[in-house]
Amino acid sequence: DIQMTQSPSTLSASVGDRVTITCRASQSISYWLAWYQQKPGKAPKLLIYKASTLQSGVPSRFSGSGSGTEFTLTISSLQPDDFATYYCQQYNSFFGPGTKVDIK
Amino acid sequence: EVHLVESGGGLVKPGGSLRLSCAASGYTFSNAWMSWVRQAPGKGLEWVGRIKTKTDGGTTDYAAPVKGRFTISRDDSKNTLYLQMNSLKTEDTAVYYCTANPYYEIYWGQGALVTVSS
Secondary structure, three states: OOOEEEEOOEEEEOOOOOEEEEEEEOOOOOOOEEEEEEOOOOOOEEEEEOOOEEOOOOOOOEEEEEEOOEEEEEEOOOOHHHOOEEEEEEOOOOEOOOEEEEEO | OOEEEEEOOEEEOOOOOEEEEEEEEOOOHHHOEEEEEEEOOOOOEEEEEEEOOHHHOOOEEEOOOOOOOEEEEEEOOOOEEEEEEOOOOHHHOEEEEEEEEOOOOOEEOOOEEEEEOO
């Protein structure tokens, strides 16, 4: 099984900050990676698919990059609505443990 | 527009069984790999298992905690995905989501709550 890790597990940031979350796969998954945002009590929301493609309707301050085993999700300027937990997922398989972005 | 609607959740005693269904619409169901994902209260997202398209062999794979107890199946004629859960444990208590991956995008249902308790 391919294992997914994320860092950091928690990130404290301020509105306007640039935020980067890293996801690593234990072996190459090419570009088969998705990023999600989840808020309490809600279903996850797809942000990025195929490692770097922005889902329709998602603000352009979100971006994804990487391939193989290392991937990043970047929020260029953190907004109040972005405080949430973020997960990476290998397509149709395991998730990373999540990164909680909270207010500094 | 893609819609995934889970049903069949509820309260079940430890050792019991339950079957979840996921009714899909808005895309060609038979062309999509389908998965089940769960989230226990206060925990992260956990992949449960997946079923491939018949074109890709129709095979299933499961996460270790559910292997041998849970079975995923699909009925392409009814555009429906199933999750048969047997020998349920208290630690299976979670919201269960179905997901669809017809091309590159991934779609989610709204979730169904399964509570395993005596």
